Amino acid sequence: MEKIEYKLKLEHISKSFPGVKALDDVNISLRPGTVHAVVGENGAGKSTLMKIINGLYQRDEGKVFLDGKEVHFSGPLESSEAGIAMIYQELNFFPELTIAENIFMKRQPGSAGCVKWKEMNKRAQEILDENDLSYDPKMKIRELSIANIQMLEIVKAVAFKAQVIIMDEPTSSISDKEVKLLFDTIERLRAQGISFLYISHKMEEIFKIADDITIIRDGKSIISGPVSDFTEDSIIAHMVGRSIDNIYPKEAIPVGEVAFEAKKLCSEGMFKDVSFQVKKGEIVGMAGLVGAGRSEVCRAIFGLDPLDSGEIELHGKSYTPKNVSHAIRNKILMITEDRKKEGIIGVRSCRENITIASHRVRKGIFMNLKKEIEEAEKMSDLLKVRFAGIETPIGSLSGGNQQKVLLARWLSLESDLLILDEPTRGIDVGAKLEIYNIMMDLAKQGYAILVISSELPELLGMCDRIYVMNQGYMTGCLKRQDFSQEKVMQLATMGEK
Amino acid sequence: MKKKVKPNVRRYSLILILIAMVGICSVLSDSFLTTTNLTNILKQVSIVTICAFAQGMIIITGEIDLSIGFLAGMSGTFACILYVATGNLALAFLFGIFLGALVGAVNGLFVAHFKLPAFIVTLAMQSVCFGAVNFYTGGQNVYKIGDFKQLGQSDLFGFLPITVFFMLLMLAITHVVLRYTKFGRYLYAIGGNSEAANAAGVQVRKMKWIVFIVSGIFAAIAGMVMMGRLNAGIPGEGRGFETDAITATVIGGTSFSGGAGTAFGTFLGALIIGVLNNIMNLLGIDSYVQMIVKGFIIIVAVLVDSFSKKQGRTIKIMASTFDVKK
Numbered sequence: 001m002e003k004i005e006y007k008l009k010l011e012h013i014s015k016s017f018p019g020v021k022a023l024d025d026v027n028i029s030l031r032p033g034t035v036h037a038v039v040g041e042n043g044a045g046k047s048t049l050m051k052i053i054n055g056l057y058q059r060d061e062g063k064v065f066l067d068g069k070e071v072h073f074s075g076p077l078e079s080s081e082a083g084i085a086m087i088y089q090e091l092n093f094f095p096e097l098t099i100a101e102n103i104f105m106k107r108q109p110g111s112a113g114c115v116k117w118k119e120m121n122k123r124a125q126e127i128l129d130e131n132d133l134s135y136d137p138k139m140k141i142r143e144l145s146i147a148n149i150q151m152l153e154i155v156k157a158v159a160f161k162a163q164v165i166i167m168d169e170p171t172s173s174i175s176d177k178e179v180k181l182l183f184d185t186i187e188r189l190r191a192q193g194i195s196f197l198y199i200s201h202k203m204e205e206i207f208k209i210a211d212d213i214t215i216i217r218d219g220k221s222i223i224s225g226p227v228s229d230f231t232e233d234s235i236i237a238h239m240v241g242r243s244i245d246n247i248y249p250k251e252a253i254p255v256g257e258v259a260f261e262a263k264k265l266c267s268e269g270m271f272k273d274v275s276f277q278v279k280k281g282e283i284v285g286m287a288g289l290v291g292a293g294r295s296e297v298c299r300a301i302f303g304l305d306p307l308d309s310g311e312i313e314l315h316g317k318s319y320t321p322k323n324v325s326h327a328i329r330n331k332i333l334m335i336t337e338d339r340k341k342e343g344i345i346g347v348r349s350c351r352e353n354i355t356i357a358s359h360r361v362r363k364g365i366f367m368n369l370k371k372e373i374e375e376a377e378k379m380s381d382l383l384k385v386r387f388a389g390i391e392t393p394i395g396s397l398s399g400g401n402q403q404k405v406l407l408a409r410w411l412s413l414e415s416d417l418l419i420l421d422e423p424t425r426g427i428d429v430g431a432k433l434e435i436y437n438i439m440m441d442l443a444k445q446g447y448a449i450l451v452i453s454s455e456l457p458e459l460l461g462m463c464d465r466i467y468v469m470n471q472g473y474m475t476g477c478l479k480r481q482d483f484s485q486e487k488v489m490q491l492a493t494m495g496e497k
Numbered sequence: 498m499k500k501k502v503k504p505n506v507r508r509y510s511l512i513l514i515l516i517a518m519v520g521i522c523s524v525l526s527d528s529f530l531t532t533t534n535l536t537n538i539l540k541q542v543s544i545v546t547i548c549a550f551a552q553g554m555i556i557i558t559g560e561i562d563l564s565i566g567f568l569a570g571m572s573g574t575f576a577c578i579l580y581v582a583t584g585n586l587a588l589a590f591l592f593g594i595f596l597g598a599l600v601g602a603v604n605g606l607f608v609a610h611f612k613l614p615a616f617i618v619t620l621a622m623q624s625v626c627f628g629a630v631n632f633y634t635g636g637q638n639v640y641k642i643g644d645f646k647q648l649g650q651s652d653l654f655g656f657l658p659i660t661v662f663f664m665l666l667m668l669a670i671t672h673v674v675l676r677y678t679k680f681g682r683y684l685y686a687i688g689g690n691s692e693a694a695n696a697a698g699v700q701v702r703k704m705k706w707i708v709f710i711v712s713g714i715f716a717a718i719a720g721m722v723m724m725g726r727l728n729a730g731i732p733g734e735g736r737g738f739e740t741d742a743i744t745a746t747v748i749g750g751t752s753f754s755g756g757a758g759t760a761f762g763t764f765l766g767a768l769i770i771g772v773l774n775n776i777m778n779l780l781g782i783d784s785y786v787q788m789i790v791k792g793f794i795i796i797v798a799v800l801v802d803s804f805s806k807k808q809g810r811t812i813k814i815m816a817s818t819f820d821v822k823k
Contacts, residue, residue: 304696325698334696342696345689347756356686357698365678409697 006065007032007195008053008084008164013062015048022048024219026062028197030164030212035186035196037206037227040216041239041428046199049216050166053197054079054086066164085157086166093149095142100124102141103156127159131185147178151185158189165189166197171205172426175290176454183209201428203232217241240430247433248461249440255464256280257315259448260332260417262301265310270296271472274310278417278448283439285463286452287488292469294452295337298419302334303327314416328357333410334419337452339399339426343406346395350387351376353394354408379408383438400431407438418442421452436462456485468492511750511765518769522776529779536658542771543664544569544723545741546764549749550671551715552742553763557675558708559688559755560615563739564604564622565716570735571630572596573720577730578634580645589645593721594714600626601713605706623739630732639730649725663722667715671760674711684708688755745770748798 008030015023023045030036040046051057053064055073063070066082073079076086093102100121101108109123110116124137133151141149150170157165171179186196186209198210206213207227214224215238222238236247261277271293278284286294300307303321312319319330327334336342345353354376355361361372376390383404387397394405403423410418420439424432439462443449453459459466466478468491476491523530548565555562576593580586600622607618651659675681683704686694695701719738724730749766751758773794777787 302696323700324696325700328698336696341690342692345686345693345697345756347689347752348685352682352685356682356694362679365680367677367679367682369677 005032006030007067008197009065009068010049010053011063011065013049013052013064014060015052015057016060022219023052023059026216026219026221028214028221028224030195030197032195033190033193034211035190035198035209037198037200037210037213038216039200039206039213039235039239041430044216044239044428045219046216047168050086050168050197050199053166054084080157080160080162083161083163084166085154085160085162085164086168087150087153087157087170088168093141093153096140098138098140099128099135099144099152100137102152103127103137103159107160127155131155131158145174145178147174147181150174150182154185154189158194162194164195164197166199168199169201169426170198171200171202179205201426203235206235207232215239236429239428240433247429247436248458249433249437250462251440251444253281253444255282256446259315260450261313262297263311263313265297265300265312266308267296267300267306268308270300270305271469274469274472274474276467276474276477278450280446280448281443282464283443283449283451283462285459285466286450286469287456287459287466288469288492290454291471292492293472294469295421297469298334298421298450298452299336301327301417302332302419304334304336328413331414331416332419333413333415333417335403335406335410335421335423337421337425339402339406344394344402347393349391350380350385350394350397350405351390353405354379354390354412357409358412360412375412376408379412380405383408383411384434398427398431400427400434403427403431403435404438407435411442415447417448417450419450419452422454423451424453424455424458432458456488460485460488470494511748511762511769515765515769515772518772518776522772522779525776526779529776534775534779536661538768538771538775539661539664540658540726541774542767543658543660544719544726545738546664546745546767547667547715547719547722548738549742549745549763549767550667550760551712551719552739553746553749553751553758553760554671554675554684554708555615555712556743556746556751556753557688557755557758558684558705559691560608560705560708561619561743562604562709562712562716563616563619564600564626565619565712565719565742566735566738566740567623567626567630568597568600568713568716568735569720569723569738570732571600571626571720572717573722573724573734574630574634574639574730574732576717576721577639577642577645577724581639581642584643586644586647590648590721593717597713597715597717597720598710599713601710601716602706604713605709608709609702609705627733634730634732636732638732642724642728642730645721646725646728649722650728660722660726663718667718668760668764671763675760680704680707685756688752688757690756741770744795748795 006029010026010028013023013026014021026045026049028036028038038046038049048057052059055075055078065071066084071082073082094105103124104120108115109119121137128135128137133155144152154165170182174182190196200206210227212224213227213230213235215222215235217239256279258277259280263275265274266272274297288294296305299305301312301321303323303326307321312321314330314332321327351373355372358375361368361375373390380390385401385404385408387401394402397405424435439449451459451463460483464480466483466488467474468476468478468488470492475494478487528534548569551565552562572593575596576589579592580589583589604615604619604622607613608615647659649660653659653662675684683694683699686697686699687701687704691701720735723734727734745767746758746763747753747766748769749758749762749764751762773791774787777790
């Protein structure tokens with residue numbers, strides 16, 4: 001049979017939910033021993049598709065073939081028995097149990113309800129050894145990093161005979177070093193004939209790891225083929241449905257006076273002698289590796305983390321960070337890195353999330369409800385937030401829209417310095433573009449903007465100047481005409497082996 | 498253009514449940530749907546309901562206050578003692594409120610500043626309150642409290658029992674605080690995500706401190722009204738109010754994980770329990786059996802709540818998957 005040449009084949013998959021057609025005639029063919037990237041904007045239907053493969057959702061139409069045989073899974077248990085393992089974005093594990101217990105969850109060796117601990121630990125050790133993971137199987141899971149747990153999940157899947165591994169944005173919360181480790185593991189397993197479906201936004205990764213690619217847009221599979229047939233631009237064009245020449249809407253605009261200046265900022269064990277300035281109308285980037293101290297500097301300026309010494313001047317006036325509300329009163333605003341943890345108040349409405357810090361919608365201790373609604377409507381229109389209305393809980397929006405709501409929160413206040421920490425992390429290309437446009441608009445209005453980003457192309461594309469940090473020190477500042485990936489990386493890794 | 502999302506479907510479902518209960522009860526017992534009986538229900542629930550408003554605000558903030566019950570007993574008893582000694586009702590009342598605020602401030606100090614779990618801190622304060630008042634009184638009730646009883650037994654305008662008045666007053670205050678003040682907004686924000694609230698400039702510690710003080714004041718008022726109603730200062734009274742208050746708030750739709758809940762929901766929750774107690778009394782159901790029934794009703798209420806939340810969640814997930822437009 002010619003169908004055997006595909007490990008997993010999806011034909012004409014359709015799925016509707018009340019009111020929406022989530023998937024519409026999706027086709028994907030996964031060759032054995034390859035990594036097949038599935039890309040698409042948030043909301044394109046990627047997650048639904050994965051859930052249909054592993055049986056969490058039932059398809060309305062279409063067929064799924066595994067090794068050429070049509071399959072029907074009633075749930076994740078059946079699909080995992082058939083050899084399909086799913087590694088979720090949010091990992092499933094038991095932090096207080098040991099590695100061995102997690103690996104053998106629901107498969108513990110033993111009899112009569114008793115676990116054979118020795119055997120379980122021994123077998124876990126074997127599995128770890130086979131995969132060059134040097135942990136003690138008796139270690140508790142909570143002592144591991146997210147990346148390590150992820151690795152463990154993969155190893156576990158393979159140990160229990162998974163042939164197809166589905167990964168949903170596995171690199172969204174791990175560091176660059178850990179990404180490399182992950183990719184090594186994937187490559188090794190691929191060589192053993194295991195196939196991967198790899199969902200991701202990140203172009204870099206797709207080109208690094210994937211063999212084939214399928215692009216999904218609005219629930220339809222737009223195009224499939226070997227990755228080598230695509231370029232970054234063509235992938236983006238297929239994803240958003242229009243071509244993008246230059247995704248960065250950077251314009252040269254006149255720069256004003258110095259709005260913010262930091263001199264010799266220090267924080268014990270975090271950063272030392274950090275000095276920089278941001279002018280009105282300027283977009284200034286902060287580059288560096290994870291842990292270089294960029295977020296820490298900004299968090300200290302915003303009053304979230306301690307600052308031991310140093311001077312800060314705002315329009316020539318001295319400012320000492322005390323706490324966040326003090327920073328806001330002094331017109332220093334910051335969007336924090338971890339949107340879920342320190343950004344959104346998920347259960348509350350967009351309206352409340354927008355106006356929480358705004359003194360404009362209050363009269364003394366009372367809220368001016370009418371004004372509040374007006375303000376929330378106005379700001380969300382301005383930023384083109386897509387939602388059912390301002391009363392929608394912010395937690396139910398996509399990442400890009402959440403980010404826009406958080407921007408709306410600060411844009412309804414005056415600002416002398418707007419700090420954006422990883423403003424486009426985990427959001428899709430379309431929304432990224434919108435965020436860039438907003439940044440450019442703000443710069444034109446005279447905002448002084450400081451951007452931290454781990455995506456270097458983004459900084460190179462949007463900034464007027466880039467400061468580079470390395471191990472807590474500021475190692476250099478590049479002007480736009482001198483920008484290059486190499487120079488930034490050089491400064492970011494100076495003195496490291 | 499933009500449709501408004503239906504506000505608080507659950508509140509309407511609570512009203513429907515209450516109406517249905519009243520309908521069923523009036524069939525079950527002739528004496529249920531009489532003015533006297535209905536007034537009685539309101540009187541009976543009023544004191545615990547005042548505590549429930551306090552507990553509601555605390556739970557919305559993501560904390561819990563177990564000191565409420567014995568704090569009510571302590572403040573009420575000491576206020577009685579001061580009244581008996583001075584004959585000044587206003588002074589006694591203010592002193593009771595001061596005690597409530599003081600205990601609330603101690604709770605707040607340890608929870609907000611030293612970041613201890615509220616469950617433990619307020620559990621300890623419960624013991625402190627009970628011990629303090631019984632030590633001072635030697636466990637003896639304070640009788641002959643004279644006009645202090647007006648706080649719990651008089652009628653305003655000839656028809657409105659003062660306990661009910663206090664309950665409605667606290668309802669109004671809680672409603673206004675939660676819905677119309679920035680403090681209320683902050684409470685929801687802190688309960689929803691305290692780190693995010695902090696990063697948005699909310700002074701989380703201060704707000705937590707204040708809400709515990711407010712809770713203490715509410716409990717003290719409940720305690721004084723209760724002593725007036727009992728016509729005595731009884732040190733051990735108030736036992737279990739904190740849990741009854743939790744029950745009312747939870748039935749009233751306050752999320753136990755914080756960030757959601759309303760004053761009216763709590764009020765309806767308290768009324769539902771009140772009607773249930775009342776009808777079981779009217780039907781002559783054994784009081785131990787009543788407790789069993791109540792226990793299961795609580796579980797059913799929470800079950801219904803979690804079920805409706807789960808449904809809401811799947812809808813939400815779907816909405817986020819498809820980025821609802823317009």
